Amino acid sequence: MADQTIYRASTTAPVNIAVIKYWGKRDAKLNLPTNSSLSVTLSQADLCTTTTASCSASYTTADSLLLNSAPQTLETPRTQACLKALRSQRAALEEANSNLPKLSTFPLRIVSVNNFPTAAGLASSAAGFAALIRAIANLYELPANPSDLSIIARQGSGSACRSLFGGYVAWQAGEKADGSDSLAVEVAPASHWPExxxxxxxxxxxxxxxxxxxxxxxxxxxxxxxxxxxxxxxxxxxxxxxxxxxxxxxxxxxxxxxxxxxxxxxxxxxxxxxxxxxxxxxxxxxxxxxxxxxxxxxxxxxxxxxxxxxxxxxxxxxxxxxxxxxxxxxxxxxxxxxxxxxxxxxxxxxxxxxxxxxxxxxxxxxxxxxxxVGEGPQKIDHHLVSETGEAITS
Amino acid sequence: MADQTIYRASTTAPVNIAVIKYWGKRDAKLNLPTNSSLSVTLSQADLCTTTTASCSASYTTADSLLLNSAPQTLETPRTQACLKALRSQRAALEEANSNLPKLSTFPLRIVSVNNFPTAAGLASSAAGFAALIRAIANLYELPANPSDLSIIARQGSGSACRSLFGGYVAWQAGEKADGSDSLAVEVAPASHWPExxxxxxxxxxxxxxxxxxxxxxxxxxxxxxxxxxxxxxxxxxxxxxxxxxxxxxxxxxxxxxxxxxxxxxxxxxxxxxxxxxxxxxxxxxxxxxxxxxxxxxxxxxxxxxxxxxxxxxxxxxxxxxxxxxxxxxxxxxxxxxxxxxxxxxxxxxxxxxxxxxxxxxxxxxxxxxxxxVGEGPQKIDHHLVSETGEAITS
The missing domain is CATH 3.30.70.890 (GHMP kinase, C-terminal domain)
Structure with missing residues (x-):
């Protein structure tokens, strides 16, 4: 009998507002920017996305995403690039250790909520993609650090890569054609200049x-x-x-x-x-x-x-x-x-x-x-997917 | 007995609107621009300044200017630079030919009217300075051509130099420190592209x-x-x-x-x-x-x-x-x-x-x-100063 466990991991992620702006791509497919940028991560007490990633062999539907109770497509080239990269890193772990459950092969069920109005033009996609990538990385127990994950998040939404850190964050444009050096780094933690x-x-x-x-x-x-x-x-x-x-x-x-x-x-x-x-x-x-x-x-x-x-x-x-x-x-x-x-x-x-x-x-x-100014993504135990795999939307 | 004649000359001058903009001076005193510009001269049937320049040994007051019936100061460094240049050219003629009346030594009385609201932000200073310079040049019977006069007009108001020509006009930025090559030239007359x-x-x-x-x-x-x-x-x-x-x-x-x-x-x-x-x-x-x-x-x-x-x-x-x-x-x-x-x-x-x-x-x-598109300044016989030297303001 197959593994019926509902695997779950949850995180919050912040909005960031750049003080040196990202504008222009040198590679539109990989979301590689023409110039570096720098942002301040904003407090999640005020602006925050919470996301639970879950997967299970028992899920019979395809990968799905619910944002503020409304189904969203995952079938965009950008989102697919992110999911593919995360699954591939998980598959490598599974290959190295045959005791690990084969999460990379299970359908994903993702539930996300914003604590602020999505339509207000408040960089919600940055927080959204950062939370998505961080939640799945937690679910897959990837050893990736925030800079590693920023390379994946960048492919979903450029400025999302900066939301994987708190405080003061630079997105280095990088020079390589494959984008492997186009990633986010911490310039200073929030505690350096908390005022x-x-x-x-x-x-x-x-x-x-x-x-x-x-x-x-x-x-x-x-x-x-x-x-x-x-x-x-x-x-x-x-x-x-x-x-x-x-x-x-x-x-x-x-x-x-x-x-x-x-x-x-x-x-x-x-x-x-x-x-x-x-x-x-x-x-x-x-x-x-x-x-x-x-x-x-x-x-x-x-x-x-x-x-x-x-x-x-x-x-x-x-x-x-x-x-x-x-x-x-x-x-x-x-x-x-x-x-x-x-x-x-x-x-x-x-x-x-x-x-x-x-x-x-x-x-x-x-x-x-x-x-x-605020902290980066926080792992939380309050899941938006129940133990039996249902979305908890209220 | 001194010459009591009232000498008069009148002109119209057009507004011009640039299609390559003048913005920035490399020399603020001489009004030398950082870059060349190009404009279309607009029809004087619609937008026009009319100016009469007069002078007389009988004038007992200092140089004066009446614009739309209101006295205006001539005591700005820019206007003074223009008047000085024009008087100096007239003085050279007088020196070469002692039969000429010594107009360069007489007080000026200048009367000017716009056929459009001055305050509408419609480049009225360009038409105003072009008319002022052209009227005095006519009064002094200077042999100067429009490009020569544009060097003087430029010192009054940069874009005024382009209003000395009709049609399509370039203001060449020039390179010389004294501004002698920063002048207006005709790119094409209005008749080239009258539509x-x-x-x-x-x-x-x-x-x-x-x-x-x-x-x-x-x-x-x-x-x-x-x-x-x-x-x-x-x-x-x-x-x-x-x-x-x-x-x-x-x-x-x-x-x-x-x-x-x-x-x-x-x-x-x-x-x-x-x-x-x-x-x-x-x-x-x-x-x-x-x-x-x-x-x-x-x-x-x-x-x-x-x-x-x-x-x-x-x-x-x-x-x-x-x-x-x-x-x-x-x-x-x-x-x-x-x-x-x-x-x-x-x-x-x-x-x-x-x-x-x-x-x-x-x-x-x-x-x-x-x-x-329209023509450049036109010499007219309808004066805004009477034969006895009074301003005609209605």
Missing amino acids: MRAVILVASALKKDVGSTEGMQLTVKTSTLFPLRANTIVPQRMEEMKKAIASKNFEDFARITMQDSNGFHATCLDTYPPTFYMNDTSRAAVRAVEAINRAAGKDVAAYTFDAGPNAVIYYLAENEGLVAGLFKSFLSHIDGWQVRRGQAIQASSATPLDESIASTLKEGISRVILTG | MRAVILVASALKKDVGSTEGMQLTVKTSTLFPLRANTIVPQRMEEMKKAIASKNFEDFARITMQDSNGFHATCLDTYPPTFYMNDTSRAAVRAVEAINRAAGKDVAAYTFDAGPNAVIYYLAENEGLVAGLFKSFLSHIDGWQVRRGQAIQASSATPLDESIASTLKEGISRVILTG
């Missing part, structure tokens, strides 16, 4: 201009300014940013973060036809951050924008009142000001702000998320 | 982000992408654009125009702190032009944006219905659709347009201006 905070201003949902996969390849193909960014500017910024993090120099961190976000969006605008991810709301957020920094007499806040209008604003805990407090002074009516730890944020109007900036943000921002 | 039309979508007046003089120097100083644009990209585009104009290839003209506008605004966004001239209204105009071109199956319209949110959209007369007609289909309620020549434009909704694009434009555009 890093972020407030995310979520812009009212509008149709996204152009998806990032399509958008970045159009930039590579048509932007005349992009090669300078990818080949020269970003490599310099990577080194400067690592130094800023090593020395916990927030002013350097802030300046490089803002310059890199602007430079990335500049190459989107230089794309033909041009891609616009920032809108008038985003620009008002830029002006608000500039007003905060002007009033403080130094850079205490740093904006960054991914491929969408949401503003992510980094600051240090000591400046929470100056930064998050200013936004609360005119956005207190929207959702998200509850804090999960620490003190509630005091609205502060210490910074003089042009009324048109405040009114543009009031109109364009639908919620805020308060968060900060 | 060129433009519709200008004037965005509702809002405070300008950063003035262009300040903005361009910040770009030169801080943008990491700017050197590539100035040194490599623009020189290539200048050659391609000259070919497109020589061969009257509208599709190439359109593509290069749009790419150069986007590339210029990209370097503004890459400036630190970033400068934003385009807003959500501008972006809707970009999307509308893309929709027109998609529906036409080729580029029949080309957008370009100066240092402000107004869209200037070039097209050929044969496509007036497709281009201007589309905008009229949802902007017919605003001012500017009266045509001074030819047929009234038929509103046309042949192009399918996203409702959100139309509604953004409806909200953000306050007037349109219909125009087309």
